[in-house]
Amino acid sequence: MPRPPKWRRVGFVPEVTYFKPAGIPLASLEEVCLTLEEAEAIRLKDREGLEQEECARMMRVSRPTFHRVLGSARKKLADALLNGKAIRIEGGNFEMAMRRFQCRSNGHEWDVPFETMVTRPPAACPTCHSPDIRPAPGFGFGMRGRGGRRGGRGRWKMQE
Numbered sequence: 138m139p140r141p142p143k144w145r146r147v148g149f150v151p152e153v154t155y156f157k158p159a160g161i162p163l164a165s166l167e168e169v170c171l172t173l174e175e176a177e178a179i180r181l182k183d184r185e186g187l188e189q190e191e192c193a194r195m196m197r198v199s200r201p202t203f204h205r206v207l208g209s210a211r212k213k214l215a216d217a218l219l220n221g222k223a224i225r226i227e228g229g230n231f232e233m234a235m236r237r238f239q240c241r242s243n244g245h246e247w248d249v250p251f252e253t254m255v256t257r258p259p260a261a262c263p264t265c266h267s268p269d270i271r272p273a274p275g276f277g278f279g280m281r282g283r284g285g286r287r288g289g290r291g292r293w294k295m296q297e
């Protein structure tokens with residue numbers, strides 16, 4: 138029996154997902170692939186400076202798992218930086234954060250993927266088209282993404 142994938146919660150998808158070192162011909166360029174959960178681990182621990190325990194809690198994984206994901210991420214980044222490899226961020230087993238919106242005219246609530254909210258925030262209620270909308274308190278999570286090497290954006294599907 139294959140083990141079921143472990144979904145890790147990701148609250149962020151980086152806008153730039155490919156990094157290429159300068160001056161290396163494409164033909165001889167090697168790349169490392171950072172999964173979205175690895176990028177999230179780096180973000181929470183190294184960028185936000187949170188304690189491992191909190192990072193693990195935010196990603197809904199055990200501490201040892203978080204430690205392993207973080208270790209793998211750091212190793213890949215170090216490899217890329219020191220050996221002049223490109224970095225691609227994609228794929229992995231992750232759950233995408235959704236932001237719930239609420240219409241103040243008819244009370245309708247709907248979920249907007251975090252990424253969409255950042256790039257194209259909703260301007261009106263999808264049912265009554267009222268512009269009087271606001272983010273509902275708290276985050277809702279309802280989207281999952283799963284990628285192989287070419288996974289990630291565009292292949293997310295709603296759960297249930």
Ligand SMILES: [Zn+2]
Nearest residue numbers: 240243262265
């Ligand atoms: Zn409405």
